[in-house]
Amino acid sequence: MVQQRRDPARPGVPRTYEDQERWKGGWVRRPDGRLVPRAGGRIKRLATIFANPVMPSIQDYYEPWTYDYETLTNAPLGDDFPVASPRSALTGKPMRVSWSANWDDDLGGGPELASQDPIVRRLGDKVKLSFEETFMFYLPRICEHCLNPTCVAACPSGALYKRVEDGIVLVDQDRCRGWRMCVTACPYKKIYFNHRTGKAEKCTFCYPRVEVGMPTICSETCVGRLRYLGVVLYDADRVGEAAAVEDERDLYEAQLDVFLDPADPAVRAAARRDGVPDRWVESADRSPILALAKRFRVALPLHPEFRTMPMVWYVPPLSPVVDALTRTGHDGEEADHLFGAIDALRIPIEYLAELFTAGDTAPVDLVLRRLAAMRSYMRRINLGQERDESIAEAVGMTGAEIEDMYRLLALARYDERYVVPTAFGVDEADKGVIEEVGCSLDFDGGPGMGGMGDVPFGEASGRPDAATVETFHALRDRQTSEGGPEGSATDGRVNLLNWDGNGRPGGLFPPRRGGGTDDGGGRGADPGPPEGGRP
Amino acid sequence: MSSGSTGPVDLVLWGVLPYVVLVLVVGGLVWRYRYDRFGWTTRSSELYESRLLRIGSPLFHFGLLVVIVGHVVGLLVPDTWTRALGVSDTAYHVVALSMGIVAGVCTLAGITLLIWRRRTTGPVFSATTRNDKLMYVVLVLAIVTGLGMTVYFAGVALAGGHSGDYRETVSPWFRSIWILRPDVAAMAAAEAPYKLHALMGLALFALLPFTRLVHAFSAPIGYLFRPYVLYRTRDPHSPASGQAVRTARRGW
Numbered sequence: 001m002v003q004q005r006r007d008p009a010r011p012g013v014p015r016t017y018e019d020q021e022r023w024k025g026g027w028v029r030r031p032d033g034r035l036v037p038r039a040g041g042r043i044k045r046l047a048t049i050f051a052n053p054v055m056p057s058i059q060d061y062y063e064p065w066t067y068d069y070e071t072l073t074n075a076p077l078g079d080d081f082p083v084a085s086p087r088s089a090l091t092g093k094p095m096r097v098s099w100s101a102n103w104d105d106d107l108g109g110g111p112e113l114a115s116q117d118p119i120v121r122r123l124g125d126k127v128k129l130s131f132e133e134t135f136m137f138y139l140p141r142i143c144e145h146c147l148n149p150t151c152v153a154a155c156p157s158g159a160l161y162k163r164v165e166d167g168i169v170l171v172d173q174d175r176c177r178g179w180r181m182c183v184t185a186c187p188y189k190k191i192y193f194n195h196r197t198g199k200a201e202k203c204t205f206c207y208p209r210v211e212v213g214m215p216t217i218c219s220e221t222c223v224g225r226l227r228y229l230g231v232v233l234y235d236a237d238r239v240g241e242a243a244a245v246e247d248e249r250d251l252y253e254a255q256l257d258v259f260l261d262p263a264d265p266a267v268r269a270a271a272r273r274d275g276v277p278d279r280w281v282e283s284a285d286r287s288p289i290l291a292l293a294k295r296f297r298v299a300l301p302l303h304p305e306f307r308t309m310p311m312v313w314y315v316p317p318l319s320p321v322v323d324a325l326t327r328t329g330h331d332g333e334e335a336d337h338l339f340g341a342i343d344a345l346r347i348p349i350e351y352l353a354e355l356f357t358a359g360d361t362a363p364v365d366l367v368l369r370r371l372a373a374m375r376s377y378m379r380r381i382n383l384g385q386e387r388d389e390s391i392a393e394a395v396g397m398t399g400a401e402i403e404d405m406y407r408l409l410a411l412a413r414y415d416e417r418y419v420v421p422t423a424f425g426v427d428e429a430d431k432g433v434i435e436e437v438g439c440s441l442d443f444d445g446g447p448g449m450g451g452m453g454d455v456p457f458g459e460a461s462g463r464p465d466a467a468t469v470e471t472f473h474a475l476r477d478r479q480t481s482e483g484g485p486e487g488s489a490t491d492g493r494v495n496l497l498n499w500d501g502n503g504r505p506g507g508l509f510p511p512r513r514g515g516g517t518d519d520g521g522g523r524g525a526d527p528g529p530p531e532g533g534r535p
Numbered sequence: 536m537s538s539g540s541t542g543p544v545d546l547v548l549w550g551v552l553p554y555v556v557l558v559l560v561v562g563g564l565v566w567r568y569r570y571d572r573f574g575w576t577t578r579s580s581e582l583y584e585s586r587l588l589r590i591g592s593p594l595f596h597f598g599l600l601v602v603i604v605g606h607v608v609g610l611l612v613p614d615t616w617t618r619a620l621g622v623s624d625t626a627y628h629v630v631a632l633s634m635g636i637v638a639g640v641c642t643l644a645g646i647t648l649l650i651w652r653r654r655t656t657g658p659v660f661s662a663t664t665r666n667d668k669l670m671y672v673v674l675v676l677a678i679v680t681g682l683g684m685t686v687y688f689a690g691v692a693l694a695g696g697h698s699g700d701y702r703e704t705v706s707p708w709f710r711s712i713w714i715l716r717p718d719v720a721a722m723a724a725a726e727a728p729y730k731l732h733a734l735m736g737l738a739l740f741a742l743l744p745f746t747r748l749v750h751a752f753s754a755p756i757g758y759l760f761r762p763y764v765l766y767r768t769r770d771p772h773s774p775a776s777g778q779a780v781r782t783a784r785r786g787w
Binding site for chain 1: 572573575576577578579580582583584585587592593596597602608633657658660661662750754755756757759761763764765766767768769
């Protein structure tokens, strides 16, 4: 049994979202070679605008609920302990909780749900559904920020767009009219219809952070340090052609071909001509994504057969093959044994191929063999044995490349995992101001802040505060400098709400005793004691 | 009330009110666009319920589109033009009344189904604001008066009776509004059902910018004429030193 679903976003995704026969996401290639959204072209979109025929209902996600906590305090004295029963968050009525986000994670739901997995259905009995054979792996999914996004193509109002500078796909909340076509069109079901505001919402790739060179929150907070961020330069004019190749299994290679090599002088010249800042090209040169996807070829796109050219790539897992081999009495990390065992992995290679390469097992096989080779090769080094180039050659690499890959996958530090250049127009001194419409979700009273009040327009309307580079740098200076907040100590008063724990504002603490000196200072500005001056 | 004479009430209703409504519609749309672009949405409830919506909503909307076309033809095209085209008055009215009845019945059936769904489906009812309720009342009244009037006059015509032709009363008045010389006398001479329906129509128009009906003004016709994938630049920026200036291209 394979359990691989995990969707960290709030509402999860409709069950069986990968089944595009049902959900109609992504593109289809017509016999004449043109791509149209699977749910229909422009005329059909407009003809079905009054009731989208394939929109997931809230039951396909789950009905949100809360609990009637008031009963716990209000219930009269009685023999029975009061219970907070579930109440629908939509209607306020009592409800039966039957499904929620990620309930099918791990072993939840067991064989009944696993057998509904669209990939399992396609593969038939190649996937074992017995608990003894269970192996779990996790597939954190965010918006793919596709090169050829169907959601953008399906938006009748033109509210969805791909940013020229960094490729982030965003919803213009001021232009979204709630036609809901994007929800259907996204094959990853990563666009959500906010039923309170009547607008579509999606992952923003934390663009206010990315613009100032910080990684996205999901990357930054990943405990496993398994997310990498980087720039990939690509030829936007060739995307349409690449996405329309006839054989689904060629899509992976076609997408790799669209990526440009930042070391190529022609690419550099073109970048300069088109006004791409040099630091972006340099950043692309150091991109861990380009390295994993194109140089080492161990990262694969998720469901390329949707023809959207997704840009979140995955390194498929080498299931616990070493232990399994060792248990049979073999040397589990010996290269030949490892290579031989890949065909018999607990996660069938066909399953991974359905996820990452439209069913073509060869690229997945290569990835797993490369990961296995890295293990064997590096073990020899760790054991003080001489480097065995033949292991690297067997998977079409050199020993040096394997060591580079090992470094990136196992040791890479923060600034190697996240290579994020600052936004266009923000020069080296970060002088420019990013005049951005702000985060689409979390302005005061906005949908990200929970609730619009009773009126759909009025106070909550208008433009949110701009996210500026100045704000970012002011904050950083303040939090990393020694001194206390400027001008905070007027007349011995301190605004506690503004105090961030930095320095010792005058009047906040009682004067220090000890040594007879009053170095805490009851009056006047106190920039904090000098190093070593504390009693 | 003798026809031809216009009292102060007529003057207010047919000479002043149309302009008040016009100011409300235009001013309201400008206000809404400037201050509430975020609230400019269909506020679809399809996420909650789609079985009834799938029947009711297209029935209502497509019916309404035909009704709108009918109004445009009836109000804007003078009877002299259709006669010049060789369309007899009888033929015109037979076509207009029959199509009007079919479209009107579809619209009414659609909105009835939608309102019933809205009232009986828990989450949809919870998401209904007072603003919505007022809008539904006015919308239904406008449809009912219009359809009722059409059916009534069709019945009168079938029974061989004679009724006033709106193309000699309502239509000239409607056209006269736009040249800022309201023909109050023409509308004052119309029969009561026409007046009632016109008032309901004016009320509906006055509400348009302030309710969810505003989504009608963002009908995405442009979608038919644009490429699929849109690109947009971030707000205009100054180029980094030593960089070429990229001229901002239209995203599509």
